[in-house]
Amino acid sequence: xxxxxxxxxxxxxxxxxxxxxxxxxxxxxxxxxxxxxxxxxxxxxxxxxxxxxxxxxxxxxxxxxxxxxxxxxxxxxxxxxxxxxxxxxxxxxxxxxxxxxxxxxxxxxxxxxxxxxxxxxxxxxxxxxxxxxxxxxxxxxxxxxxxxxxxxxxxxxxxxxxxxxxxx
Amino acid sequence: xxxxxxxxxxxxxxxxxxxxxxxxxxxxxxxxxxxxxxxxxxxxxxxxxxxxxxxxxxxxxxxxxxxxxxxxxxxxxxxxxxxxxxxxxxxxxxxxxxxxxxxxxxxxxxxxxxxxxxxxxxxxxxxxxxxxxxxxxxxxxxxxxxxxxxxxxxxxxxxxxxxxxxxxxxxxxxxxxxxxxxxxxxxxxxxxxxxxxxxxxxxxxxxxxxxxxxxxxxxxxxxxxxxxxxxxxxxxxxxxxxxxxxxxxxxxxxxxxxxxxxxxxxxxxxxxxxxxxxxxxxxxxxxxxxxxxxxxxxxxxxxxxxxxxxxxxxxxxxxxxxxxxxxxxxxxxxxxxxxxxxxxxxxxxxxxx
Numbered sequence: 001x002x003x004x005x006x007x008x009x010x011x012x013x014x015x016x017x018x019x020x021x022x023x024x025x026x027x028x029x030x031x032x033x034x035x036x037x038x039x040x041x042x043x044x045x046x047x048x049x050x051x052x053x054x055x056x057x058x059x060x061x062x063x064x065x066x067x068x069x070x071x072x073x074x075x076x077x078x079x080x081x082x083x084x085x086x087x088x089x090x091x092x093x094x095x096x097x098x099x100x101x102x103x104x105x106x107x108x109x110x111x112x113x114x115x116x117x118x119x120x121x122x123x124x125x126x127x128x129x130x131x132x133x134x135x136x137x138x139x140x141x142x143x144x145x146x147x148x149x150x151x152x153x154x155x156x157x158x159x160x161x162x163x164x165x166x167x168x
Numbered sequence: 169x170x171x172x173x174x175x176x177x178x179x180x181x182x183x184x185x186x187x188x189x190x191x192x193x194x195x196x197x198x199x200x201x202x203x204x205x206x207x208x209x210x211x212x213x214x215x216x217x218x219x220x221x222x223x224x225x226x227x228x229x230x231x232x233x234x235x236x237x238x239x240x241x242x243x244x245x246x247x248x249x250x251x252x253x254x255x256x257x258x259x260x261x262x263x264x265x266x267x268x269x270x271x272x273x274x275x276x277x278x279x280x281x282x283x284x285x286x287x288x289x290x291x292x293x294x295x296x297x298x299x300x301x302x303x304x305x306x307x308x309x310x311x312x313x314x315x316x317x318x319x320x321x322x323x324x325x326x327x328x329x330x331x332x333x334x335x336x337x338x339x340x341x342x343x344x345x346x347x348x349x350x351x352x353x354x355x356x357x358x359x360x361x362x363x364x365x366x367x368x369x370x371x372x373x374x375x376x377x378x379x380x381x382x383x384x385x386x387x388x389x390x391x392x393x394x395x396x397x398x399x400x401x402x403x404x405x406x407x408x409x410x411x412x413x414x415x416x417x418x419x420x421x422x423x424x425x426x427x428x429x430x431x432x433x434x435x436x437x438x439x440x441x442x443x444x445x446x447x448x449x450x451x452x453x454x455x456x457x458x459x460x461x462x463x464x465x466x467x468x469x470x471x472x473x474x475x476x477x478x479x480x481x482x483x484x485x486x487x488x489x490x491x492x493x494x495x496x497x498x499x500x501x502x503x504x505x506x507x508x509x510x511x512x513x514x515x516x517x518x519x520x521x
Contacts, residue, residue, distance in 0.1 A: 006390035029309040030358040
């Protein structure tokens with residue numbers, strides 16, 4: 001029976017000591033510990049959240065980086081292709097121009113040759129006319145003498161004229 | 169590692185103490201206890217057990233050969249002749265002093281003339297143990313709090329005492345949040361932490377068989393009663409309107425209306441009783457079991473060396489098992505008390521929808 005009867009003295013001391021202990025620990029003990037730990041937990045949570053965010057950002061940046069590389073590569077290919085096109089075009093143009101130029105030169109040369117020929121023909125025709133006239137003159141002068149002599153005379157005249165012509 | 173060390177200490181210490189007692193009882197040279205009977209006598213198992221689990225005016229620390237190391241504690245008594253404060257040394261062996269004597273049956277101080285119990289607030293074994301463990305708890309918690317003040321908690325992991333205390337405190341703190349609710353668990357968390365650590369520390373101190381442990385504090389009904397009453401008053405003095413409405417005017421059919429308040433009030437009053445008895449009975453039973461198993465060795469002492477030796481091995485193994493079990497129970501009971509307290513508080517903080 002004594003075991004299950006609470007003793008007054010012990011009750012008294014328990015109330016006093018437990019009360020005092022509770023007051024001291026409530027004032028200076030537990031709240032400090034729990035507040036600090038909760039603060040730390042909050043910081044850890046925040047840090048984790050931040051880390052996740054940074055990770056996501058990093059992933060985004062990586063994707064962006066890859067995208068940029070891809071773009072650069074495309075641009076490079078584009079530029080190269082354009083350069084090749086330009087080169088081909090230039091060469092083709094140059095060829096075309098050269099061909100045209102050559103054709104033009106040929107045409108010019110041909111016209112000139114034609115003109116020269118024309119001029120030469122004209123000169124020859126003029127020479128022949130003059131020659132014919134002078135021959136005719138000489139023939140007419142000789143006719144009045146002898147036949148044989150006439151012929152010799154004409155030949156001599158022609159020879160003369162040709163020589164004259166050559167000399168002049 | 170720590171457990172095995174603790175348990176080996178327990179075994180090492182628990183055995184010599186009753187052994188010394190038996191030796192004294194049978195030793196003809198020692199006059200004090202041996203005077204009562206000179207013959208070989210039965211080991212008084214009940215006496216040994218009740219001496220260990222009960223309260224005393226002195227603290228018998230150790231018997232070394234024929235020397236007793238006893239702490240005589242101060243007696244503080246208000247009898248019909250006024251206040252008396254003196255050392256319990258004067259009351260040893262049934263002597264009377266200043267008109268007071270220890271009743272051999274109850275083990276409490278009574279007045280010689282009338283046999284009445286005076287108002288007795290002596291520093292008994294349990295009170296001293298309570299003071300020591302409270303001081304220890306105070307030092308532990310204040311050291312931890314100091315650690316948190318001195319260190320940058322955001323950049324440092326807890327070390328030393330803080331690393332030991334923090335998980336326990338945060339376990340109770342989280343339990344409070346879970347059971348009481350986000351809104352006002354902070355108000356109750358210090359009480360729950362306090363109750364948990366107080367019970368835990370005293371449970372372990374009780375298992376510790378040598379000074380300053382060994383007092384059966386949480387197995388004493390006065391201690392558990394005060395703890396349970398603290399929970400009771402916390403619950404019922406801070407209950408919400410909704411909580412009281414549930415007790416006195418619950419939403420039940422009309423014919424149940426007069427019965428429900430009776431049941432609810434009874435259940436509210438039974439809660440601290442169950443808390444008291446649960447903790448007290450569990451710890452007391454653990455102490456009695458361990459002491460009984462150890463006493464088997466001394467009961468067997470007269471049946472010859474073979475039986476004594478073999479039974480000692482069995483007792484030691486059983487004692488080891490029970491000590492390990494008690495370490496578990498010490499934690500579980502502290503946890504259960506705190507959990508139930510927080511649940512009761514949580515129920516009283518309920519808000520109606």
